Amino acid sequence: MKPMDVDQTILARRETIIAALRKIVRGEGVIDNEIGRRPYESDGFTAYANLPLAVVLPSSVEELQAVLSYCHAHDVKVVPRGAGTSLSGGSLPLQDGVLISMMKFNKIKEIDFENRFAVVEPGVTNSAITRAVEHKGFYYAPDPSSQIACSIGGNVAENSGGVHCLKYGLTTNNILGVEMVLMNGEIIRLGGGYLDSDGYDLLGLIVGSEGMLGVVTEVTVRILQKPECARALMIAFDSSESAGACVADVIAAGIIPGGMEMMDKPAIEAAEDFVNVGYPREAEAMLLVELDGPPVEVDHLVGLVEAIALKRGATQCRISTSEAERLAFWAGRKAAFPAVGRLSPDYLCMDGTIPRKALPRVLAGIRDLSEKYALRVANVFHAGDGNLHPLILYDANKPGELQRAEDFGSDILRLCVKVGGVLTGEHGVGVEKRDLMPEMFNEIDLDQQVRVKCAFDERRLLNPGKVFPTLHRCAEMGRMHVHAGQLPFPDLPRF
Numbered sequence: 426m427k428p429m430d431v432d433q434t435i436l437a438r439r440e441t442i443i444a445a446l447r448k449i450v451r452g453e454g455v456i457d458n459e460i461g462r463r464p465y466e467s468d469g470f471t472a473y474a475n476l477p478l479a480v481v482l483p484s485s486v487e488e489l490q491a492v493l494s495y496c497h498a499h500d501v502k503v504v505p506r507g508a509g510t511s512l513s514g515g516s517l518p519l520q521d522g523v524l525i526s527m528m529k530f531n532k533i534k535e536i537d538f539e540n541r542f543a544v545v546e547p548g549v550t551n552s553a554i555t556r557a558v559e560h561k562g563f564y565y566a567p568d569p570s571s572q573i574a575c576s577i578g579g580n581v582a583e584n585s586g587g588v589h590c591l592k593y594g595l596t597t598n599n600i601l602g603v604e605m606v607l608m609n610g611e612i613i614r615l616g617g618g619y620l621d622s623d624g625y626d627l628l629g630l631i632v633g634s635e636g637m638l639g640v641v642t643e644v645t646v647r648i649l650q651k652p653e654c655a656r657a658l659m660i661a662f663d664s665s666e667s668a669g670a671c672v673a674d675v676i677a678a679g680i681i682p683g684g685m686e687m688m689d690k691p692a693i694e695a696a697e698d699f700v701n702v703g704y705p706r707e708a709e710a711m712l713l714v715e716l717d718g719p720p721v722e723v724d725h726l727v728g729l730v731e732a733i734a735l736k737r738g739a740t741q742c743r744i745s746t747s748e749a750e751r752l753a754f755w756a757g758r759k760a761a762f763p764a765v766g767r768l769s770p771d772y773l774c775m776d777g778t779i780p781r782k783a784l785p786r787v788l789a790g791i792r793d794l795s796e797k798y799a800l801r802v803a804n805v806f807h808a809g810d811g812n813l814h815p816l817i818l819y820d821a822n823k824p825g826e827l828q829r830a831e832d833f834g835s836d837i838l839r840l841c842v843k844v845g846g847v848l849t850g851e852h853g854v855g856v857e858k859r860d861l862m863p864e865m866f867n868e869i870d871l872d873q874q875v876r877v878k879c880a881f882d883e884r885r886l887l888n889p890g891k892v893f894p895t896l897h898r899c900a901e902m903g904r905m906h907v908h909a910g911q912l913p914f915p916d917l918p919r920f
């Protein structure tokens with residue numbers, strides 16, 4: 426990734442800006458010393474770090490409005506942040522921008538079991554929502570592996586997914602409304618505790634907008650009743666191609682599992698070393714398939730999936746016989762990222778989506794690229810959704826390895842687009858995939874997307890430098906030609 430230019434005029438005004446922010450957010454809510462800012466310099470995309478100009482932690486909508494209005498009036502850039510677990514650098518700070526942490530917005534405001542929704546502040550963690558409603562047999566369905574840490578505000582911004590999104594949908598399918606503050610301090614509300622929209626249905630635009638349209642201050646989420654029972658199958662194969670074909674067969678048979686995940690040999694071995702739950706080390710690939718619903722239906726579907734797997738040459742098929750065993754099956758998958766982290770000093774977690782039928786071709790392509798770049802890769806997929814997570818292992822201390830890992834990752838994403846897929850599944854574009862956007866969108870497509878951004882934030886002060894590989898300001902729309910990933914005038918400042 427090319428580094429972002431730093432506006433020296435903002436740095437020169439740093440003391441004035443901080444003094445103004447302190448008048449709005451009192452006490453410890455403004456962090457300007459280096460030690461205090463250091464923990465915020467990066468997010469889950471740790472390859473890049475920038476010390477923010479200042480960190481601000483507002484604790485009310487009014488404070489947030491005042492901070493944004495000030496920054497808007499004085500041309501100061503702003504990066505919103507939840508828990509900082511983004512894997513695409515979505516909350517990577519700017520040296521000449523204020524980082525706004527939303528983690529003081531941590532209250533659950535309302536739970537309506539009758540109408541099946543909860544109203545929460547954006548800093549509430551994903552799993553805290555389920556904890557707040559589970560005593561009545563309810564839960565919040567999207568379950569990113571980071572769910573104990575990541576915030577619902579971050580989930581909305583990234584349209585996050587998880588192993589259960591195949592059946593229950595991504596964040597976008599589980600959000601009913603948001604309140605957010607625009608860069609100019611204005612508050613807007615979209616949707617709420619009802620199923621239809623009162624005006625244009627703009628909620629889908631906000632979910633997945635990567636903190637670039639407004640700062641979310643309240644989220645109304647759908648809550649679901651827990652299925653009566655769930656059972657999981659752990660199925661081993663001697664090739665990734667057979668496992669991929671089994672996934673396609675299960676879906677083609679009209680079965681929508683609660684979750685259907687795939688891991689390749691390096692990922693299986695790393696996870697087994699980490700959790701020791703009996704994953705098949707000798708297998709080349711493994712599927713975890715979960716069926717949920719009434720017990721009679723689940724038992725029937727478990728039998729069907731087992732038969733399909735055996736027909737596709739499964740070498741082993743274990744079926745959970747207790748809740749403890751089902752959770753043990755999932756423990757390795759949920760811990761796959763930290764487990765792979767033990768194999769190598771650093772890794773890049775890629776995120777692309779492909780049509781399911783292209784899985785064997787893409788897996789073979791990733792193997793070839795691994796040889797070409799001489800870097801190991803472990804693959805973890807939301808196989809049912811066609812969402813790939815190749816984890817590229819590298820050592821940042823070895824000269825050139827980060828660049829090689831990034832080039833390898835870019836080639837994987839190019840392959841995803843080539844087979845009819847897209848650049849991201851659930852981690853967002855951020856800075857990680859920003860410069861690859863022209864692989865998928867032409868100039869007209871990109872201009873249209875920037876126009877939407879400009880309608881909310883015409884000065885492009887909110888989370889600039891993310892998602893769009895463009896040079897122009899809103900007023901100059903349509904003047905730049907990005908061709909085949911090559912930016913003209915590379916020496917011009919980027920924002």
Ligand SMILES: Cc1cc2nc3c(=O)[nH]c(=O)nc-3n(C[C@H](O)[C@H](O)[C@H](O)COP(=O)(O)OP(=O)(O)OC[C@H]3O[C@@H](n4cnc5c(N)ncnc54)[C@H](O)[C@@H]3O)c2cc1C
Nearest residue numbers: 507508509510511515569570576578579582585586636641
């Ligand atoms: C170990 C690990 C496992 C992961 N597993 C998954 C997974 O299974 N599925 C998945 O989808 N992701 C996964 N992620 C990625 C990450 O957890 C998600 O993208 C998550 O939604 C980010 O939430 P956050 O609170 O950490 O947001 P941050 O990282 O703080 O921010 C992410 C983006 O949201 C914006 N943002 C944050 N709060 C607000 C707000 N209130 N208003 C407007 N914009 C805001 C930021 O500007 C940024 O663009 C994983 C990450 C890690 C480290």
